[in-house]
Amino acid sequence: MALRTPLYETHVKAGARLVEFAGWDLPVQYEGILAEHEAVRTRVGLFDVSHMGEVVFRGAGALEALSRLFTNDLTRIADGQAQYGCLCRDGGGIVDDVVVYRRGAEDLLVCVNAGNRRKDYEWLARRASGAVEVRDESDEWAQLALQGPLAAQLLQRLTNVNLSALRSYRFAQGEVAGARCLVARTGYTGEDGFELFCPPAEAPRLWAELMDAGQHEKLAPCGLGARDSLRLEMAYRLYGNDIDDETTPLEAGLGWVVKLDRDDFLGRDALVRQREQGIARKLVGFALTEPGIARHGYPVLQDGAKVGAVTSGTKSPSLGTSIGLAYLPPALAAEGSTFHVDIRGRPVAARAVKTPFYTRPR
Amino acid sequence: MNLPDDLRYTREHEWARRKGALVVVGVTAFAQEQLGDVVYLELPDVGDVVKKGESFGVVESTKAVSELFAPISGKVVEVNDPLSDAPETVNDDPYEEGWMIAIEPSDPRELEALMDAKAYQAFVDEGEE
Numbered sequence: 047m048a049l050r051t052p053l054y055e056t057h058v059k060a061g062a063r064l065v066e067f068a069g070w071d072l073p074v075q076y077e078g079i080l081a082e083h084e085a086v087r088t089r090v091g092l093f094d095v096s097h098m099g100e101v102v103f104r105g106a107g108a109l110e111a112l113s114r115l116f117t118n119d120l121t122r123i124a125d126g127q128a129q130y131g132c133l134c135r136d137g138g139g140i141v142d143d144v145v146v147y148r149r150g151a152e153d154l155l156v157c158v159n160a161g162n163r164r165k166d167y168e169w170l171a172r173r174a175s176g177a178v179e180v181r182d183e184s185d186e187w188a189q190l191a192l193q194g195p196l197a198a199q200l201l202q203r204l205t206n207v208n209l210s211a212l213r214s215y216r217f218a219q220g221e222v223a224g225a226r227c228l229v230a231r232t233g234y235t236g237e238d239g240f241e242l243f244c245p246p247a248e249a250p251r252l253w254a255e256l257m258d259a260g261q262h263e264k265l266a267p268c269g270l271g272a273r274d275s276l277r278l279e280m281a282y283r284l285y286g287n288d289i290d291d292e293t294t295p296l297e298a299g300l301g302w303v304v305k306l307d308r309d310d311f312l313g314r315d316a317l318v319r320q321r322e323q324g325i326a327r328k329l330v331g332f333a334l335t336e337p338g339i340a341r342h343g344y345p346v347l348q349d350g351a352k353v354g355a356v357t358s359g360t361k362s363p364s365l366g367t368s369i370g371l372a373y374l375p376p377a378l379a380a381e382g383s384t385f386h387v388d389i390r391g392r393p394v395a396a397r398a399v400k401t402p403f404y405t406r407p408r
Numbered sequence: 409m410n411l412p413d414d415l416r417y418t419r420e421h422e423w424a425r426r427k428g429a430l431v432v433v434g435v436t437a438f439a440q441e442q443l444g445d446v447v448y449l450e451l452p453d454v455g456d457v458v459k460k461g462e463s464f465g466v467v468e469s470t471k472a473v474s475e476l477f478a479p480i481s482g483k484v485v486e487v488n489d490p491l492s493d494a495p496e497t498v499n500d501d502p503y504e505e506g507w508m509i510a511i512e513p514s515d516p517r518e519l520e521a522l523m524d525a526k527a528y529q530a531f532v533d534e535g536e537e
Contacts, residue, residue, distance in 0.1 A: 075444060079470040080445045271471055339448050339468050361448060363470070368448075
């Protein structure tokens, strides 16, 4: 049987349609993916992301131990800041892409992908060295994501955290509707918004209080469908689709979170080598220029021969065009390059485009 | 569920309606509900021949790709072209504006062999349990 978040009953009662994702029963949609997508882009939406895992590094050597396993640079952020990066294998393959919340040099919370929770914990615990304790605290946290341009306005009515002082990728401990929370200005939608880490027992009440207070903003409960279309419009990578143990951050276009000038971290040597020798494939954003929708696994063709594969694709609800990501030879990565996507035997014209696909109106 | 009782239904959740000498085909309200927001359709061309039980097209929602299966055999004589610009019509009005193709049946008796509203209702209820 699939795992259930503390909000399972809430979703069922509200009539959400549930699917299994990464071993969890989660809503794929409430009202509908397009409506939820639009709500997040124009107003505010609420997601249950309790399936995400939390691995905590504690102790005098916590920062150092995690730094040796993480591609970005945790010494460049202050306490109260979060940072995105990868955990890499020795050969450079991505174990997971994670967000680290630096509560202190001796207390760091690693938010990991649901499907990787066990793998990551074992990976981290086995390799962490020095004065550090590594704990899988996934069962001790529920997570709600409140995302959209009206998120701050809504949340401020319910929390003692001063949100105007909380910039992007910052977080604070505080109360939301009386529940003790870690309030982080992070998300996976490309909109302003927050992720609220709270004790599981508090999650149903917190969800209800947010929904209630959010009537004013027409807050929409959202499912995984909108989460996926929102993240893809931003070209945010999805582990298991766009990146995995076989792909490296350099191939995946995540070089910006790999700090090769740093002292040693796991995977660094392989990545330095790959940077010197050049990559053989690159994750490229594309748009179809003929009707159709590209999906994960569809071949990419150049002059009739397969040169790559689609990793994610959808019809962008905000843009109305068909967009996707694909691993392609670097020669085809430049904006404007043309190729075809093999959609069930039919070659459909596509063009490499700039990412993110969607940019917020200013 | 409110099923039009002038239609015939398939186990793949298509409906078929007699219209003069032709048979008009679409997907049921249950199908569009399961699919979620329909965003793209691949329909045959006028003149194509379709065979009962075989794929005549594809419907894509924000979530998934699903094949459309011909309820009867025959020749496609009309295609609902406005759907290519407004695929959401399949969600909004599956039994009327959301029709997909009209077939000139090769064997009119095939239509009568399909489930009626009552049988389809029972079929759907069974699947829900």
